Every structure is written in structure tokens, then in C-alpha cells.
Amino acid sequence: MNAGDAASPSLQYVQLLREYWQHNGEEALICAADLGKKLVHAGLPPEDIGEFQQQALVTLGRDLPAIALEEVAERITPPLIEVLVAYGLAFREQTELRYALDIEKRMEQNHKMEALGTLSAGIAHDFNTILGVILGYTEMTLDLAPVGTPTHRNLQHVIAATLRARDLVARILAFGRRSEICKTPVRIADSLDESLAMLGMTLPPSVVLRTELVQSDLVVLADPGEMQQLIVDLTINAVHAIAERGVITFALDTVTFDPATQPAPPELPPGEYVRFRVRDSGCGISSSVIDRIFEPFFTTKAVGHGSGLGLSVVYGIVQRMGGAISVKSELGHGTEFEMLYPRFIA
Ligand SMILES: Nc1ncnc2c1ncn2[C@@H]1O[C@H](COP(=O)(O)OP(=O)(O)O)[C@@H](O)[C@H]1O
Ligand SMILES: [Mg+2]
Known part of the structure; x- marks a missing residue:
């Protein structure tokens, strides 16, 4: 049987159900399994699969007006189940794969952050020492400059800017900090x-x-x-x-x-x-x-x-x-x- 690859999944479904109805064929079951997988890749969510099956069944039932829908359903149970099982397996596989990729991405991100933390903490530490030297000498020089002179004022600006820089460095150190803090x-x-x-x-x-x-x-x-x-x-x-x-x-x-x-x-x-x-x-x-x-x-x-x-x-x-x-x-x-x-x- 050729369920017709170009046909929409719902059309394929009806065709293979019809095929099974007529010939009870093994081939229809294989097509059903393929279709189940295809539905996962087409993005049909699990909550919609019941409705999808129901639609196919109703469409097939229209071909067979003399037969009650329950009877039709009973005779084509194997392909219905086959689609469901294949869908379930493929869905699970897809979910596991997504989860694995997600873990990999997060781990990679964690490693990157750790490396950046070590790097920036190292730089920040050295920088802090240098800022300490700048601050120390500026304060000493400030003491020598008479209050009210431009030199005194300028040195005050230097100190203010250095303190801002220290603040920034403290934040970098906070990111890279490895040691246990006081919890x-x-x-x-x-x-x-x-x-x-x-x-x-x-x-x-x-x-x-x-x-x-x-x-x-x-x-x-x-x-x-x-x-x-x-x-x-x-x-x-x-x-x-x-x-x-x-x-x-x-x-x-x-x-x-x-x-x-x-x-x-x-x-x-x-x-x-x-x-x-x-x-x-x-x-x-x-x-x-x-x-x-x-x-x-x-x-x-x-x-x-x-x-x-x-x-x-x-x-x-x-x-x-x-x-x-x-x-x-x-x-x-x-x-x-x-x-x-x-x-x-x-
Ligand atoms: N609530 C938010 N809404 C939109 N963008 C945000 C929000 N929080 C953070 N961002 C984005 O993340 C970037 C980094 O944030 P952050 O580390 O706090 O640095 P900064 O605020 O100095 O830029 C921001 O520049 C902004 O693009
Ligand atoms: Mg911010």
C-alpha cells in the first residue's frame, strides 16, 4: 500500500485505516507505525492525538454509513493502537533528546561562567591592590595640599573616582567569589x-x-x-x-x-x-x-x-x-x- 507521502497526515491516516478495513494488511500496520512517528515530528501535541484519531475514524465511518461507528472502531483497533504506540515512543525519544541537549547547554554555560569568574576575580584582585596604592598616595598628597586650592579640589575628585572604581571591583570580586560566605x-x-x-x-x-x-x-x-x-x-x-x-x-x-x-x-x-x-x-x-x-x-x-x-x-x-x-x-x-x-x- 502507498499511503501517499505527499498527502497530509490526516489524509494518510484515513487511507491506511481504509486499507486495513479492506485487507487487514500487515502493511497498513507498518504505515501506521510510520505515521505515529511522523506526527511527533510534525509537532502534534499529545493532548491532540485523541482528537486526531477520532477525526480519522469519523471520516472513515462516513464511507461506511451502514455500519455503526463503534463496530468500525473495533475492527480497526490494531492500526489505531499502532499509531498511538509509535507516537508515544517517538515522543518520549524526542523529549529525552531535548532534555539531554538542554543539560549539555547548561553545563557548558556553567563552565563558561566558572572560567570567567576565575579570570575576572584574578584581575579584580590585582586591580584592587593597585587602587589601594592610588588611594593611599592621593590621600597623602591631599594632606599636603592647602585646603581650598585647585590641587586640593582635584585630588578630592581623584579620591572620589578611585572609590567608585573600588566599588566596581568589589562587585567583580563578588561574582567570582568561591569561598563560603556567611550563610x-x-x-x-x-x-x-x-x-x-x-x-x-x-x-x-x-x-x-x-x-x-x-x-x-x-x-x-x-x-x-x-x-x-x-x-x-x-x-x-x-x-x-x-x-x-x-x-x-x-x-x-x-x-x-x-x-x-x-x-x-x-x-x-x-x-x-x-x-x-x-x-x-x-x-x-x-x-x-x-x-x-x-x-x-x-x-x-x-x-x-x-x-x-x-x-x-x-x-x-x-x-x-x-x-x-x-x-x-x-x-x-x-x-x-x-x-x-x-x-x-x-
Ligand atoms: N529585566 C530586564 N529586561 C530586559 N533586559 C534585561 C533585564 N535584565 C537584564 N537585562 C539585559 O541584560 C543585560 C545585563 O544586565 P546586567 O548584568 O544587570 O548589566 P547592566 O544592567 O549593567 O547592563 C542588560 O544590559 C540588559 O540588556
Ligand atoms: Mg544591571
């Missing part, structure tokens, strides 16, 4: 309150902040200062992404990963996690750069407006907490950062 139980809802209070007046009134705290008592092990920094960095990015008016939503709940029902992301062991999501209705992130946003120094902002360190610091903080961070975004439709932290239960 204590932290209620994320409290960190959120504190961070938003800290940002307070700097947030434009056209940006609405919303919280969806399904559970407000969730505790994680973290450095409280780092947790605040993370929230501040994500919020500032969201504010930047919202050109005029918009909403930033902070959502907190839990999720439990279990290999049997809901597998964990590749880098996390199974268990209960606190899920913290920061969503904005801003400009979104283009797919051409989304893979790079966590890299240190990656920025799409104009020179002087972004250091490209915010998200790399956030990434480092989440890593040190034994968690994971991911991002979903659609250009023009906003962005959502999702963080998963191991839940701490006292």
Missing part, C-alpha cells in the same frame, strides 16, 4: 521588604510594584546582604527595562522536584525549593543576547549606563546558595527571572 536563615519576604524600602524613592512612580507571596514565611540559607543586593540588582534592571509605565511583580512559592513526577533542572538535586520570581512588563530581551546576559561585563546599555555586572553578581549569589536561576523573555512583552533555592526548614 544564615533568611526570610526572602523580609529581604524583599528591606530591599524595596532601600530602593524607595529612587523608584519612579510610574512603575508599580506587586507582590504575590503565596507563602511569606519561606526561609533559605543565604548571606542577608547578598540577598538584598540580588533583589536590588534585579529590580533596577526591571526599572530600566520599563521605559515609561509598567509593573514589576515579585512572586514567592515552593516547588518540589521528584524524579518520578517533576524532574529537577539538571543542575539541582531533587527536593523542595523556594521559588522566587521577578517579572517585569518591560522591553524584554532579544533571543540573540539572552544566552549572554549573565556573563560579567555583558551589557546592552550605553557606555556609562551599565557595567554589565549586575546579573553576573546575581548569578554568583544564586550559585553560592546552591540554587539555580533562569530567564524567560519575549521581546516587547517583558521578562521573568526565576530563582530556585533549597528550602531551609529549621
Whole structure:
């Protein structure tokens, strides 16, 4: 039998059912298996396969008006099952392949971040020493310059700029930090309150902040200062992404990963996690750069407006907490950062 490769899958299906109805042929069953696989590659979702089969059956039934549909269905059960089984196997294979590729991509990303962390921490460390020398000598010279003279004023500018540079270097070091930080139980809802209070007046009134705290008592092990920094960095990015008016939503709940029902992301062991999501209705992130946003120094902002360190610091903080961070975004439709932290239960 030739089910006709050029025909649409639904037409092929009806043809092979008809063939089976007429001849009970082995060949129709082989075609059914092929069709099952083809449906997966054509992107038919599992929830639609039942409807797809029903349609084919009804179409075949129209050829055989004298016979009840149940009877038709009963006689063509083997190819119906064959399609389903082949579909199921191919679907599973495709899902596993996607999952494997996803793991590979994430591992690669983790290695890259680790290498960048080591590299930038090394440079930052040396740089810090040099800045210390600049600062020390400038302060000494400042003491020699009479107050009110241009030299005194100029040296004050040098000191201010050096302190800004030190601040920047501290952030690079924060990203590359490997050592264990001082972790204590932290209620994320409290960190959120504190961070938003800290940002307070700097947030434009056209940006609405919303919280969806399904559970407000969730505790994680973290450095409280780092947790605040993370929230501040994500919020500032969201504010930047919202050109005029918009909403930033902070959502907190839990999720439990279990290999049997809901597998964990590749880098996390199974268990209960606190899920913290920061969503904005801003400009979104283009797919051409989304893979790079966590890299240190990656920025799409104009020179002087972004250091490209915010998200790399956030990434480092989440890593040190034994968690994971991911991002979903659609250009023009906003962005959502999702963080998963191991839940701490006292
Ligand atoms: N909420 C967001 N919406 C849109 N783009 C974002 C968002 N957060 C981060 N980005 C993108 O990721 C880049 C890196 O962010 P970040 O590391 O904080 O550095 P910076 O803010 O200094 O550019 C940003 O330049 C921007 O392109
Ligand atoms: Mg930033």
C-alpha cells in the first residue's frame, strides 16, 4: 500500500485505516507505525492525538454509513493502537533528546561562567591592590595640599573616582567569589521588604510594584546582604527595562522536584525549593543576547549606563546558595527571572 507521502497526515491516516478495513494488511500496520512517528515530528501535541484519531475514524465511518461507528472502531483497533504506540515512543525519544541537549547547554554555560569568574576575580584582585596604592598616595598628597586650592579640589575628585572604581571591583570580586560566605536563615519576604524600602524613592512612580507571596514565611540559607543586593540588582534592571509605565511583580512559592513526577533542572538535586520570581512588563530581551546576559561585563546599555555586572553578581549569589536561576523573555512583552533555592526548614 502507498499511503501517499505527499498527502497530509490526516489524509494518510484515513487511507491506511481504509486499507486495513479492506485487507487487514500487515502493511497498513507498518504505515501506521510510520505515521505515529511522523506526527511527533510534525509537532502534534499529545493532548491532540485523541482528537486526531477520532477525526480519522469519523471520516472513515462516513464511507461506511451502514455500519455503526463503534463496530468500525473495533475492527480497526490494531492500526489505531499502532499509531498511538509509535507516537508515544517517538515522543518520549524526542523529549529525552531535548532534555539531554538542554543539560549539555547548561553545563557548558556553567563552565563558561566558572572560567570567567576565575579570570575576572584574578584581575579584580590585582586591580584592587593597585587602587589601594592610588588611594593611599592621593590621600597623602591631599594632606599636603592647602585646603581650598585647585590641587586640593582635584585630588578630592581623584579620591572620589578611585572609590567608585573600588566599588566596581568589589562587585567583580563578588561574582567570582568561591569561598563560603556567611550563610544564615533568611526570610526572602523580609529581604524583599528591606530591599524595596532601600530602593524607595529612587523608584519612579510610574512603575508599580506587586507582590504575590503565596507563602511569606519561606526561609533559605543565604548571606542577608547578598540577598538584598540580588533583589536590588534585579529590580533596577526591571526599572530600566520599563521605559515609561509598567509593573514589576515579585512572586514567592515552593516547588518540589521528584524524579518520578517533576524532574529537577539538571543542575539541582531533587527536593523542595523556594521559588522566587521577578517579572517585569518591560522591553524584554532579544533571543540573540539572552544566552549572554549573565556573563560579567555583558551589557546592552550605553557606555556609562551599565557595567554589565549586575546579573553576573546575581548569578554568583544564586550559585553560592546552591540554587539555580533562569530567564524567560519575549521581546516587547517583558521578562521573568526565576530563582530556585533549597528550602531551609529549621
Ligand atoms: N529585566 C530586564 N529586561 C530586559 N533586559 C534585561 C533585564 N535584565 C537584564 N537585562 C539585559 O541584560 C543585560 C545585563 O544586565 P546586567 O548584568 O544587570 O548589566 P547592566 O544592567 O549593567 O547592563 C542588560 O544590559 C540588559 O540588556
Ligand atoms: Mg544591571
